[in-house]
Amino acid sequence: MFKNLLSSSRPFTSRLVSSGVLSASLTAAAALSPLQALADPVTIQSCDRQVTFDSPPKAAVSHDVNMTEMMLVLGLRDSMVGYTGVSGWKTLDEEMRRKVKELPELAAKHPSKETLIGHDVDLYFAGWNYGMKVGGEVTPETLAPFGINVYELTESCSHIIDRPKITMADMYNDLLNLGKIFGIEEKAESLVAGYKSEMSEIQNNLKSPEKPLRVFVYDSGEDKPFTAGRYAMPTALIEAAGGKNIMDDFEKSWGTIGWEAVVDRNPEVVVIVNYGKVTAEQKIAFMKNNPAFADIDAVKNDRFVVLEYVEATPGPRNIKAVKKLAAGFHGS
Template identity: 25%
Template sequence: MRTSSSRAGLAIAAVLSLTACGASEVVPEAEVATEGENATDYPLVVDNCGESMTFEAAPQRVVSLDQGSTEILLALGLEDRLVGTASWTDPVLPELAEANASVPRLSDNAPSYEVLLDSDPDFVTASFARHYRTGGVVERARLAETGVDAYLSPADCEGELLINGGGTRTRPLEIDSVYEEIRELAEIFDVSSRGDELIAELQERADAATDRIEASDRTIAFWFADTKSPYVAGGLGGANLLATTVGAENVFADLDDDWTAVGWETVVEREPDVLVLGDLQRDRFPGDRLADKKDFLASDPLTSSMQAVQEEDYIALHGAEMNPSIRFVDALEKLADGLDEIGQAP
């Protein structure tokens, strides 16, 4: 594979918002902090989900194909490197909005390969392997042929097994996979100290959220999208990790897929105490938005019979919070608040 472009220079603030450049414009070499004792020792070899990449220096032109990976890069102060983002389910985190404002959005959903290539990236990153499979945006091998390194979140693979690329998990996801992505991207871009600080902050918030929750005996179901055949969280992915972290039981923990379509009859039969509802802003499927989900649950003859619906024992999470990302901690905090509120209800 072709290695990334020339090494970056002096520090800039992580929150600095720079003017975005189009694909036809010349992007000046970005400045990234040299991390002292934590400075990346190039050439850097990264083994990532069955692929080996060698970096002679930090990448200069980056396309992120998923919101989760985009927000990690923004949180690391790398908005000046981003020449394109895609696949958004929700507004960007408020604290990252200023940094994101100048970054071109290639597509609200997955972009075409031609659109990706037109942004002239030297590095592509994704949260989900579906972008790199046949029928997705582009296969990693094809990017390699054009000299572009393609990184996949460790949360979506087990070695060479690609979870959302046609594989199924064989073991439960752990939050360390999210921290690994932060750590590796920070090292690739020579900002390891920023990565360490971000991980420490997330760990502190996660500990604070779980410390105020006692082990719960409540059962829950995570409904991501679609009113016809609801996509619910199985027992090995990110949503189930949220459930186990707060001490609750996912009623669909016996299913291996991260997300799978089931019938409403099955949801009613399993009778979860609490429904965790995805509030998605993308409007791709019926019931993406929270209000639409609530209206459906209350009006459908089958689902309206559930006690959780009658009592409105709901907890709302953004779509990005229901998948492995830095928003895992935001989801924990909302679950802690929601379970506490439901527990105190008469």
């Protein structure tokens, strides 16, 4: 029934202030003085572990574009030796290319343990299915003997522990924890306060219907779609914009479902995640041209909203994503 148009694979990287605000934040960060030593050891909760830092990391590596952007927006470029997991998935946009031009990419996809050890890394900021796999070569346990601490992306903790449904607070939590780890707690708190203020303004201006709009997240896949479940960031973004992810009872972060569930739940809006070789336009065309989807409200009414990968994964551009979704849902 479905033509072989779209790839069913998605980077095992699981994926917002406006560009102007982000650029301003980065400029301000560059003007700050170098990181100061921590007055006392700092202990951070990372998924089901507690990680202690005696001093700020000096040779950190971030995995994927969203975590790299978290580091940069906090002004931590000088504390990094590089990043991993971006070019292999084609998620680096022009804005991010400018921001990381002075940083080397140590691995196009998943870094090996040897890569991290060889660059004397002291902090690996990654997540489960974002640069680490359960039982894989690179985990907090395999890196610990080499003096490499790991801070895990909060969103990704659902892969190893039971946790509540995703919220915007999970993204804020990562920024605040990075602030503590690097001894720039006040800067992180100020940044998060600004994001929360922007979010309040967006939500105060929402023209919400009586019931939240039914929304489906289409990441990739043809025979079966790859989508966001209750633990993936788009669920929080959609709710913040006044919608409801039709798959928020799907007990996964990202995963594959059947098209039947999409048709049965009849989304009013489809959110397209744009990255990789298959364009957002091709994904939209696939849904609009397939007779199996002809009766879906979103398809009938041509209601599609496109989020870039870096907007749909936890990070600084989540605020921009909520604003974009609110406009697509309600014209806000």
